[in-house]
Amino acid sequence: MDYLDKLNPQQKEAAIHKEGPMLILAGAGSGKTSTMTHRIAYLIKEEGISPYNILAVTFTNKAAKEMRDRVEELIGEGLNMWILTFHSACLRILRKHAERAGYTNDFVVYDPTDQKVVIKNCIKEHNVDEKKYSSAYILSIISDCKEKGISPSDYAKRNGLDFKNEIIHDLYLAYESVLKKNNAMDFDDLIKETVEIFEKNEEILAFYQNKFRYIMVDEYQDTNYMQYLFVKLLAKAHNNICVVGDDDQCIYQWRGADIKNILNFERDFKNTKVIKLEQNYRSDGNILEAAHSVIENNKGRKRKKLWTYKEKGEKIKYYRADNEKDEARYIAQEVDRTRSGELPYSSFAVLYRTNVQSRIFEEAFLAREIPYRVLGGIRYYDRKEIKDIMAYMRLVQNTADDLSLARIINEPKRGIGGKTLEKLRALASVRNESLFDTLADNEVMEGLPAKAIEGVREMIGAIRQFSQEKDNLKVSDIYDGLLVRTGYLKSLEILNTVESEGRIENLLEFKSVIYDYENEDPRLSLSEFMEKVALLAEIDNHDAGENAVVLMTLHSAKGLEFPVVFMPGMEDGLFPGWRAFEKPDGVEEERRLCYVGMTRAMQRLYLTSAEIRTLYGKTNYTKESQFLLELDKSLVEGDAIYKSSTTSDSNSRLNHGGGNDGYSNPNIFRPFDQLKYIKYNKTAEAAAGNANLDIKEGDKVRHSKFGEGLVLSIKGEILNVAFDSVGVKMLARDMAPIKKI
DNA sequence: TGACATATCATAATC
């Protein structure tokens, strides 16, 4: 039992708790994963509970994987236990019982892109004004309803049927019927349908209640109502439910997370044992103090304060830049300056509020030749070629999936345009069968435009064949077969452009993903594979070992830690975002986000803002974020408002307003001014000497180090250049030592 | 049907 000795008293108390509900309030960096994994190990090793009887649910695959790895470290490899995300746990249950909800067990999962296509079709069919009822808007309402268990008719009952609500109701209803007809579920359905099956089928619920006698939930503050129901239903029989969370880190209310779930846990589950983990193992003292001075301003939080044995460490650094370019340059420079050959680039993270902020940092890092990695943006599985081939595979799994057929019917080009597709759709609807079955009808096929017939016949034949033989074929064989027999690969080869080569490369990469899964499980079935990739996410790609500065949003940084953290854009309207002001508790959620960001830092934390920011093509003066004003300024060193306000404000905390209009005074002392001069000279030089404004895509250039290269693409100020010597490099147009030739 | 020009819109993003 010495593995428990590494825990502090509170952690240990939580780890050896066996029966009854438990709420672990785990502050940032307080070792909650350790506590959970040790508890699992304890239940198995000491209490003799079978892993079969334990369920651990997380939100991300990454968290699930980490938990599994760390439990295996404690009790040995090959753990046969459900450590899954909410969605994969529900998916696993639904694969057995989906017929109870009117689906077949090989239903497909629609991701947000698919949802968008479906709802757009519905909007068109109902002749609804797309300006007033955008797909995003309708989908957000639908998702919100599903998370709360509100059916279309419930929606009508609750909101009444005025003109607007009738439209929303109709679209919601139409959307649901399309999914049902296509034998497809969206992510929200996975949870909702599982809960409904539990509610309507006592024996199924009893089976899982009996199986999962011990339940653990990670990041409980992020659960929505449906997820809460899921957990609650399962826990009802044995009442052994342990949830871990931190109300201060609830940053996903906008997507349905209900902070009440954690705040009311003790009321929901009688005789709850509450344990607070307040010792922080991550950050130096000043960082914790500073973060606390911000989060303290929130009302309605469970009182707790992190503490550490660590030293106070460095002060928080604040820099008020002239504009966003200067801000980015400053950050890039600080990475260079403070790295001093010792810290790897991966010690640094830039955490911003919005994705649009990333570009300017890319440029600054390129200019200084600092390796970086941007997380977020296009997901690998959102790439066109991957979605295309997945659509083919989904059709093989489930030919009723009209959405997938519509996606690939003319991909590669087979001479089927919008008109033909509409006719086919109408026909399928009259005949009350799937698009695939309609198209597979010989008469229909003959009626297609002459040049389309052959290609379509070959495609339908391939899909039908693989569909019939799918249980005897390896996934990789189906994949290869589809690529070839549908002509998809060939069409890319014929194109023979840089872009098409990239796509082929991605398709090859995808195949290695398939191989990886097949190595793990040689009998992997198509539906198992589809299930795995359907639930993969971007953050899973974050490779902590890569030596590069990480750029990502504050949201995706949750759960991570870095020695040095930069938080740029500390401006009212950007962070907190202007939309937060319109919502009740909106600013509180932003403040929690600020807290999450600050507590990612281990040793050094930079906050920066820009006096002038160009956003969406508009240039404006900015006001410093109210979170800066809330910060305990005795913990901060740096620029601007902190210096200017020392005369007027003798408290250690700054007041709102108070004679300060937020615009900084150009005459105040700035410790960083000297650095700025260096930068400006450099830029001026570069701009005057060689801005490279004449370089276009397809041009040949000469680089002082890499020699000759070809400009593949230009994205803003960033050039993608293929060099004979070193391959493809990204360069900043106005900084790189290149010349057109 | 598909290539190009024009209009529009813009928080965060787990699964």
Place this chain on the structure above:
DNA sequence: TGATATGTCA
């Protein structure tokens, strides 16, 4: 500003 969605024309 810049990506994407829609509309127009050959």
